[in-house]
Amino acid sequence: MLVLKRKVGEVVKIGDNIEVHILAVEGDVIKIGFEAPKNVQILRSELYEEIRAENVQAGSQKEEQSKQLLDFLKNSSKG
Template sequence: MLVIRRKEGESILVGEDVEIQVLEITPSRVKLSISAPPQVLILRKEVQQAQLQNLAAARQVTPETIAGLVSRLRHHTISQEK
């Protein structure tokens, strides 16, 4: 892994046609501008995480699994009311 320090306005080149420029730095965030060919997929990592989570959630489940889940969730309510 490569770690580089950059200031506002400075850039990094990745390969021949990807440029990442630091536009703005605040105490909590940096604003980046990314120039890349259209075939290069650029994703916030959280979006990829949501995709993986949704793919796992979309796996088909059996009626028994659902029944187990329902009783677990209902138990959850009862224990909260105690």
């Protein structure tokens, strides 16, 4: 992990296409802005984890539905 101290108005570059702007410091809250290409997704970590958990759950449900469909087809072909 890289740790930096920056002042309001300063910028951190990530690669050639991403900039992190320090916009304001209000008490213990820092406002930052990101400039990145539209194809780069920028999410808060808690939102990212929520989406990941939903995707895992959806994958599990799809797996269960596929199993139920296979069981149905197997049972249908026996009769």
